[in-house]
Amino acid sequence: MVYLPLTAIRGKIMIEVTTEYHITNSDLDELPIYKCKGTCKKVWWRGDIEQAPFGVQLNCPMCGGALSSAKEHLDFKITRFQLGEKLMPNSPIRINHSSNLLEEFIPLREKYGWR
Numbered sequence: 438m439v440y441l442p443l444t445a446i447r448g449k450i451m452i453e454v455t456t457e458y459h460i461t462n463s464d465l466d467e468l469p470i471y472k473c474k475g476t477c478k479k480v481w482w483r484g485d486i487e488q489a490p491f492g493v494q495l496n497c498p499m500c501g502g503a504l505s506s507a508k509e510h511l512d513f514k515i516t517r518f519q520l521g522e523k524l525m526p527n528s529p530i531r532i533n534h535s536s537n538l539l540e541e542f543i544p545l546r547e548k549y550g551w552r
Contacts (some may be wrong), residue, residue, distance in 0.1 A: 453517035461536040472512040475502010476549040
């Protein structure tokens with residue numbers, strides 16, 4: 438299998454990444470850049486998080502945990518990468534990301550109060 442850098446591909450693309458608790462799909466031409474170190478362990482893309490001055494700790498919108506840099510294979514793995522596919526085929530709409538909890542972890546949403 439040949440992997441092309443996402444930055445070299447423009448247009449229709451669909452990527453699915455899996456983390457400890459989530460499956461997340463996106464039409465963006467980039468990988469997630471943040472990983473929550475709090476209870477939810479969710480990954481986030483650049484546009485999901487409001488930027489802050491250098492040195493200010495960014496926090497997860499879902500659980501309030503600290504965010505750090507996301508690293509492929511360590512914090513998430515790519516489980517699907519489809520050129521020519523989109524989350525909403527035949528639509529001009531691009532989905533930044535759509536995230537779902539893996540079924541066995543749904544009770545954690547209530548336990549930790551994830552938004």
